[in-house]
Amino acid sequence: MSDVERPALVASEARGLLRMLRTGPPRTRAQLAELTGLARSTVAARLDGLINSGLVIPAGDELSSGGRPPALLAFNPSARVVLAVDLGATHGVVALTDLAGDILRIESAEITIAAGPEPVLDWVVSAARRVLRASGRARRDLIGIGVGLPGPVEHSSGRPINPPIMPGWNRFDVPGCLRRHFDVPVLVDNDVNILALGEHAVSWPNETDLVFVKVSTGIGAGIISGGRLQRGAQGSAGDLGHVRVPFTARTPQHGAVDADLEALASGPAIAAWMSAHGAPARTSQDVLEAGLRCDPVAVQGIRQAGRDLGEVLATVVNLLNPSIVVIGGSVARSGEHLLAGIREVVYGQSTPLATQTLSIVHSQAGTTGGVLGAAIMVIQRVLDEPAP
């Protein structure tokens, strides 16, 4: 059964009531009728569906001055579970979360994404079975699977599109493959969009305009505008890595070459520059480690990468006027060097109206940011968005 044929877990017209209970305190039926302006009979009918599915349950009773206290109703995040999958070049994480995005069970492993979809997804399926079993949840409790991949993904079909570091995955039907084992909707997106969703939901839920930038082997952005992740017309929004960098960012060591941001500021680019300046390095991880021990060549290279990033982010800030720019990825974890370079340029170059309340901060989400975002993608689709 495809997810189009499957009846929606929550009827479209009940989503407003459910959202009120998910984001606010427990309420009585009378309060819900008053707050929504709906007829009591309408509220009752919609709550019946939500209570039958277990999504809404009685909560502790409201204090009352006498007589039988009115029953309070609350959202029940344990009613169902979500499978969240975060795949990188060399790591994989599979987690089971509840409907609030809280992790119930998690398993991670070293994987080789370049080995192709079959062995990687075989591991995903077996890890998924293990986290389900270990948490004592039945397969019928599963409402969906969210997957983050380290490359471009056509979100509408869930297929990777020419992913550079994922040989064998081009146009592979990831949802179809996983649905052969778990008959639920499968949503797939690139890792940066997933991280943006996770960072927004966990650390900045009240901000409507946030840009998440990952600086690692590649460079990409996840864009939240008007409170929603924006994927663009073909799902390729956020491709910062292939933006050309203004000449004025270029210091003498780079020369006046025509270069895109990834060629200047990614982990491998910084490593190459370090190697040419007496501090051999090859990968983003090497750069991270050298930065953490404050190797002076690494610090200089990372800070200049921050300035180059800042040149592009100054444009992003003028264009999108976010209130938060979050910097993540391995290069960002090397201390304050990268952010210092970014801030130097962005605050110097963007217009005052765009920067007056702008914060440029480190990612808070840590290593579970990916699975968190993948879970939130599924929860939003199943509980929030209009049913198909």
Added chain:
Amino acid sequence: MSDVERPALVASEARGLLRMLRTGPPRTRAQLAELTGLARSTVAARLDGLINSGLVIPAGDELSSGGRPPALLAFNPSARVVLAVDLGATHGVVALTDLAGDILRIESAEITIAAGPEPVLDWVVSAARRVLRASGRARRDLIGIGVGLPGPVEHSSGRPINPPIMPGWNRFDVPGCLRRHFDVPVLVDNDVNILALGEHAVSWPNETDLVFVKVSTGIGAGIISGGRLQRGAQGSAGDLGHVRVPFTARTPQHGAVDADLEALASGPAIAAWMSAHGAPARTSQDVLEAGLRCDPVAVQGIRQAGRDLGEVLATVVNLLNPSIVVIGGSVARSGEHLLAGIREVVYGQSTPLATQTLSIVHSQAGTTGGVLGAAIMVIQRVLDEPAP
């Protein structure tokens, strides 16, 4: 009475039904109940409110094979009117539209925005009274006023913020001033956002991701992502004019200076370049006229401005992945020169995934694009968005 205290014209819960009738064919009550999944009693209650307000009326009856045919209901765009105001540096347009955004009556005049808010808004109020009177509509039929201004606007308060060509307007309470004459909600935004809304609604209603760029005395963009105009955290999104241009765009005549886009590609910048190359010009209008008669210096200057714009738009396309980039403003009306330069660079530089279905086109909206967008801003707020 402020618009917060005013009862909403359309109750929140009735907006779904109204949207169905606005965007689709006339329907019977039974069809509406079936399409929405709502109880017939709920549909009846919501339709009562919509019929009482005149927004929904009986339409021609559906063909029936016998017996009394079921009554069809339709959206009635004539039920109310909107006042739409488009103010530029030297022109003003005031229009009365119906709820479909169709213009019922229009008046335009030469104005001097730099004369300050009082004389300009005095003209707006008197022109508004004339178009209301001439169209035979009562003041109580007015549901709101939309205003476009040629400078930065804090959309939440409707106040211009340090507008460069509008002396005396800084932080002026435009909504408060107009509400003294017409007691309805007043929404104000900058002209580029208004033009983006108009262009999207009229020419590209099915595209979710569109960027409108105005190239005139200044340069700015209106961004529609995920089907909605994105204003950013402080409402300054779309500030293309202050983005720095990559060095590689610079031809020898510009030199390797550090310049923002407006200093290279606006009407006055092109005019200055033309003057330095033997074709005296001063304003965007001079550039437009020289371009239209294919003056070779003008053609060269406009085409190079297009390439500079293209450098910045290549970044915009990688970042936002729009399906349509619309180019408007006086410089764009000078023929194909500007778009030729833009296309040359954008198609050469943006990534294939972002450009494979990208169209770069001229604005279609013409001189009424501003009032159209202003009307649509009001209609969306009053009929579509959640009530305050």
